[in-house]
Amino acid sequence: MKVKEDITVNGMSCKHCVKAVTEAVKALDGVKKVKVNLEKKNALVEYDDEKTNIEAIKAAINDAGYSA
Ligand SMILES: [Cu+2]
DSSP states (O other): OEEEEEEEOBSOOSHHHHHHHHHHHHTSTTEEEEEEETTTTEEEEEEETTTOOHHHHHHHHHHTTOBO
16 A cells, blocks of 8 residues: 655755765655655655555665664
8 A cells, every 4th residue: 555654854054965865765665656745854755555664664765874
């Protein structure tokens, strides 16, 4: 099933951070859409919950050096 989550992401300070978070999340199998917002400090992620989950997405963000 397609799921939409709004994930708070701390530690982003510029558009390069936004790109890094976006690519880290996009690299996960099952992720359909990623929209990272620097001002709002969040990532709107659309994914297939049969392929991935919120924990895996947060782990990818944390592995990229940010805090989800
Ligand atoms: Cu940055």
